[in-house]
Ligand SMILES: NC(=O)c1ccc[n+]([C@@H]2O[C@H](COP(=O)([O-])OP(=O)(O)OC[C@H]3O[C@@H](n4cnc5c(N)ncnc54)[C@H](O)[C@@H]3O)[C@@H](O)[C@H]2O)c1
């Protein structure tokens with residue numbers, strides 16, 4: 001076991017996602033079974049008592065890898081020296097709300113947290129944003145942390161990626177492990193574009209294996225894109241265990257590497273690839289290695305895919321303009 005624990009910050013630690021995420025991290029699902037971890041848990045003052053209860057439960061698990069827990073409501077204290085920050089805490093979407101409604105409420109949170117990370121995080125910090133609207137929250141945090149390299153920020157579209165794998169698996173009868181090269185493009189919202197045209201099932205082109213354009217357009221894409229709303233409708237609150245699981249998957253692959261011959265979906269700062277305007281935090285197919293990512297290049301984008309990507313990217317540009325108008329970036 002390596003001697004120095006990795007310091008992992010989780011915000012919104014007393015929330016629904018936190019309740020699943022913290023236990024996965026402490027069990028070694030993110031950093032592996034040889035790496036001790038110190039949890040740095042940020043909450044707002046009124047939730048600190050609940051957080052105390054969660055910490056009691058973490059203690060009661062006697063996790064061998066959990067070397068310490070820091071809690072508090074002051075981001076500059078809680079983020080001190082953290083190597084990984086998972087920004088989950090935000091006001092979640094309720095029934096009937098769109099992500100745009102959350103921009104203003106959550107923008108202030110990510111401005112303050114970006115500034116705090118800039119001031120006190122470790123030099124090697126990586127920041128993953130799960131709290132919605134995730135892409136634009138990541139843009140806000142990144143803009144407010146000028147000393148942290150921009151490529152250290154990403155927003156979560158791994159849940160959408162996993163949802164797409166699962167839907168395609170059910171349609172084709174192939175296990176998820178046979179499905180590779182899935183891509184989520186654009187925003188973590190209903191405009192996102194889950195792309196099966198570059199995906200493979202057992203090494204064969206997924207769209208050809210499915211052979212059913214109507215299913216792709218009328219079933220697969222809307223089911224994946226609107227899954228968050230369907231879960232809110234069914235459960236009365238937004239996805240939590242699956243969101244935590246995707247947060248673990250995304251951070252683990254970022255730090256340890258995407259599988260050979262495959263890629264993952266991550267929302268990262270665009271360098272203009274695939275005509276996504278530079279600077280937007282948009283989801284792309286990426287390969288990862290040792291805490292770095294690279295956008296997969298050279299995929300052919302047909303007119304159908306182009307239209308879908310452009311629509312989601314337009315929404316991201318509108319969100320950016322809104323938060324810019326609010327003075328958040
Ligand atoms: N990207 C994704 O795939 C994805 C999936 C599911 C949920 N989400 C989003 O994740 C976020 C959290 O969801 P949840 O179900 O855990 O919500 P929740 O309401 O159960 O928990 C959120 C927690 O954040 C805390 N919080 C609020 N402001 C904070 C601040 N400034 N600093 C620290 N903590 C703060 C709250 O006190 C609360 O405990 C929401 O924005 C939700 O929409 C994203």
Ligand SMILES: O=C(O)C[C@H](O)C(=O)O
Nearest residue numbers: 093132227228229238239
């Ligand atoms: O859709 C939501 O608001 C919740 C979350 O982002 C999800 O995708 O489940």
